Amino acid sequence: xxxxxxxxxxxxxxxxxxxxxxxxxxxxxxxxxxxxxxxxxxxxxxxxxxxxxxxxxxxxxxxxxxxxxxxxxxxxxxxxxxxxxxxxxxxxxxxxxxxxxxxxxxxxxxxxxxxxxxxxxxxxxxxxxxxxxxxxxxxxxxxxxxxxxxxxxxxxxxxxxxxxxxxxxxxxxxxxxxxxxxxxxxxxxxxxxxxxxxxxxxxxxxxxxxxxxxxxxxxxxxxxxxxxxxxxxxxxxxxxxxxxxxxxxxxxxxxxxxxxxxxxxxxxxxxxxxxxxxxxxxx
Amino acid sequence: xxxxxxxxxxxxxxxxxxxxxxxxxxxxxxxxxxxxxxxxxxxxxxxxxxxxxxxxxxxxxxxxxxxxxxxxxxxxxxxxxxxxxxxxxxxxxxxxxxxxxxxxxxxxxxxxxxxxxxxxxxxxxxxxxxxxxxxxxxxxxxxxxxxxxxxxxxxxxxxxxxxxxxxxxxxxxxxxxxxxxxxxxxxxxxxxxxxxxxxxxxxxxxxxxxxxxxxxxxxxxxxxxxxxxxxxxxxxxxxxxxxxxxxxxxxxxxxxxxxxxxxxxxxxxxxxxxxxxxxxxxx
Numbered sequence: 001x002x003x004x005x006x007x008x009x010x011x012x013x014x015x016x017x018x019x020x021x022x023x024x025x026x027x028x029x030x031x032x033x034x035x036x037x038x039x040x041x042x043x044x045x046x047x048x049x050x051x052x053x054x055x056x057x058x059x060x061x062x063x064x065x066x067x068x069x070x071x072x073x074x075x076x077x078x079x080x081x082x083x084x085x086x087x088x089x090x091x092x093x094x095x096x097x098x099x100x101x102x103x104x105x106x107x108x109x110x111x112x113x114x115x116x117x118x119x120x121x122x123x124x125x126x127x128x129x130x131x132x133x134x135x136x137x138x139x140x141x142x143x144x145x146x147x148x149x150x151x152x153x154x155x156x157x158x159x160x161x162x163x164x165x166x167x168x169x170x171x172x173x174x175x176x177x178x179x180x181x182x183x184x185x186x187x188x189x190x191x192x193x194x195x196x197x198x199x200x201x202x203x204x205x206x207x208x209x210x211x212x213x214x215x216x217x218x219x220x221x222x223x224x225x226x227x228x229x230x231x232x233x234x235x236x237x238x239x240x241x242x243x244x245x246x247x248x249x250x251x252x253x254x255x256x257x258x259x260x261x262x263x264x265x266x267x268x269x270x271x272x273x274x275x276x277x278x279x280x281x282x283x
Numbered sequence: 284x285x286x287x288x289x290x291x292x293x294x295x296x297x298x299x300x301x302x303x304x305x306x307x308x309x310x311x312x313x314x315x316x317x318x319x320x321x322x323x324x325x326x327x328x329x330x331x332x333x334x335x336x337x338x339x340x341x342x343x344x345x346x347x348x349x350x351x352x353x354x355x356x357x358x359x360x361x362x363x364x365x366x367x368x369x370x371x372x373x374x375x376x377x378x379x380x381x382x383x384x385x386x387x388x389x390x391x392x393x394x395x396x397x398x399x400x401x402x403x404x405x406x407x408x409x410x411x412x413x414x415x416x417x418x419x420x421x422x423x424x425x426x427x428x429x430x431x432x433x434x435x436x437x438x439x440x441x442x443x444x445x446x447x448x449x450x451x452x453x454x455x456x457x458x459x460x461x462x463x464x465x466x467x468x469x470x471x472x473x474x475x476x477x478x479x480x481x482x483x484x485x486x487x488x489x490x491x492x493x494x495x496x497x498x499x500x501x502x503x504x505x506x507x508x509x510x511x512x513x514x515x516x517x518x519x520x521x522x523x524x525x526x527x528x529x530x531x532x533x534x535x536x537x538x539x540x541x542x543x544x545x546x547x548x549x550x551x552x553x554x555x556x557x558x559x560x561x562x563x564x565x566x
Contacts, residue, residue: 260537263467
């Protein structure tokens with residue numbers, strides 16, 4: 001299969017899983033909250049932006065503010081263009097493509113009203129330079145940990161990994177633990193999950209795995225939400241959640257590669273910062 | 284005067300102005316809120332930390348949570364040690380001192396309960412490597428702008444600068460505007476003020492100026508607070524302030540040199556992140 005067909009199939013999948021996730025999460029909301037969608041594109045930007053890169057393409061931001069999902073943002077985007085010399089060195093295969101790149105993906109962060117329901121993040125993407133690879137992952141950030149949630153989350157992701165390659169889960173779980181860590185607090189962002197990148201071996205295998213990650217995330221998180229969403233909570237519980245969200249904001253702004261890279265290359269700020277919590281506190 | 288005497292005088296001043304500011308701001312609080320002080324030190328850390336630098340010294344964090352000052356943190360610290368090779372290149376005179384440095388300063392961020400009272404930041408410091416210089420500044424972040432506040436703030440800082448050197452204000456005001464800017468939002472953090480650094484000419488002149496900045500800040504901000512603190516406000520006003528604070532958090536975590544540098548060199552996280560708002564929102 002040629003690269004253009006691969007791009008088409010991946011792009012279509014990211015939209016499909018976006019739809020599946022939005023449908024599932026809307027079905028959880030008791031009072032009919034729904035996602036609001038905003039299309040954005042920058043097809044006309046043929047000249048380098050402030051960072052020296054040329055960025056074209058666009059995407060769609062879906063946001064729902066409901067009674068269960070305090071704020072969930074689901075982004076899909078397909079962008080392409082030419083990285084500046086500075087950024088080329090940081091992206092596999094981008095020197096050889098003279099900076100040309102193409103990237104498509106889906107990314108999601110959910111901040112929940114009930115402090116006993118964990119926050120969650122999921123992202124999968126395909127990137128093409130002179131190389132072509134998949135990356136992504138999912139990780140859970142509870143304020144209050146429940147064994148049933150944590151173990152179930154890890155187990156489902158492990159089963160998902162094992163269906164594709166027995167070497168995946170140990171490697172991707174470790175990568176996740178190392179990545180979602182706040183060194184200045186000496187604490188993890190949450191309880192981890194999986195994180196993978198530069199998966200550039202067999203395209204079909206990697207695409208299958210990436211699809212499975214999306215589907216596994218959807219059923220797994222949905223189950224956790226339904227299990228916890230009716231737990232009673234008080235202001236003290238909520239305050240703990242808001243403090244935890246402060247740490248989440250710290251991670252995203254200080255360390256998250258996607259956020260830093262996106263903002264520095266002139267990406268869509270609204271889409272990138274959709275991950276920020278609706279409300280957060282610092283002591 | 285030898286460098287040790289300079290260090291003593293500067294350190295004493297930072298403590299003096301800390302006391303003056305805390306006294307003044309406590310006197311504004313109608314119900315007797317006061318600053319809580321926490322000493323910290325790391326005298327024992329003789330070996331390089333995770334960043335490869337050796338950091339010794341300590342400081343004092345003063346925090347007040349009152350009816351007017353929702354949260355104000357005032358830090359003084361005097362730290363010294365040896366920068367890792369990586370950080371040496373970024374600090375004037377640090378290559379020549381083999382990484383040895385000494386730094387003392389006061390820094391302050393106030394987040395106000397009443398959304399019509401602006402947030403404010405002030406920081407002054409003396410740094411010594413093989414060179415020795417002062418740096419600092421003050422800037423105002425209103426959610427709602429009042430000409431009287433903005434013009435008064437700029438005027439008082441201009442008068443302060445002009446008392447020492449007619450070239451200061453145009454240069455330091457511009458530096459402030461450029462520094463406190465969020466490129467990803469294409470918006471300034473607030474209405475500016477002054478920002479200066481690497482002031483390494485005549486030590487006595489620079490020290491006088493630095494003292495004047497602290498005193499000018501104290502009287503100027505106190506006046507603004509007293510003028511606005513009884514303005515009536517509603518939830519909608521407060522929400523605007525919380526959104527503005529979200530941008531403040533973005534600036535500090537994404538761009539602020541002191542925050543980034545402090546966290547990366549293994550500085551005291553509690554002191555560094557004292558600048559974070561007590562509560563913030565993102566749309």
